[in-house]
Amino acid sequence: MNMEIQAALDVADETDSFLQITDVIYVKESEAGYDALTESEKTVFCIDGLLREMENGGFVQFFHHDVGALAADTLESLERIKAKGTYELMDRMLDLFAERQVPADEDERIEVFDHIQSEHADEIAELDDRFYDVGENLVALTLSFVQKNLKDFR
Numbered sequence: 001m002n003m004e005i006q007a008a009l010d011v012a013d014e015t016d017s018f019l020q021i022t023d024v025i026y027v028k029e030s031e032a033g034y035d036a037l038t039e040s041e042k043t044v045f046c047i048d049g050l051l052r053e054m055e056n057g058g059f060v061q062f063f064h065h066d067v068g069a070l071a072a073d074t075l076e077s078l079e080r081i082k083a084k085g086t087y088e089l090m091d092r093m094l095d096l097f098a099e100r101q102v103p104a105d106e107d108e109r110i111e112v113f114d115h116i117q118s119e120h121a122d123e124i125a126e127l128d129d130r131f132y133d134v135g136e137n138l139v140a141l142t143l144s145f146v147q148k149n150l151k152d153f154r
Helices: 002-009 014-032 039-064 066-080 084-095 106-133 138-148
Strands: none
Touching: 002 014, 002 138, 014 039, 014 138, 039 066, 039 084, 039 106, 039 138, 066 084, 066 106, 084 106
């Protein structure tokens, strides 16, 4: 996989490079499961999941789908790639959950999040808006992270 990742890093267009890397990681995840990924692979997996869901509907979409169960890992991933602004937003989202615990079970997570949303709709909408305004290029930050941690992609 390391050679595939290196080849993807050599692609000139950063979006294409990112997509090629995530494709390789998604194949590994689908075959062996999330827990079989290295910490660096999990980082890319979580950042990609965050980007996909935020582009499709913000934090509601994020917490309503599988990647929402990985909210704590996503927060750590944002720290690893040095996305300080986005980290702060996700950190504030986790503060809305009791003891910062996001349920792994999808139905329970949706129920808990819907309750949170009913009480904090304006704050969540503000965090959604700030996600787009924060100005961090998560793709470029992730590619830089991958380049620095290439040996961790197996």
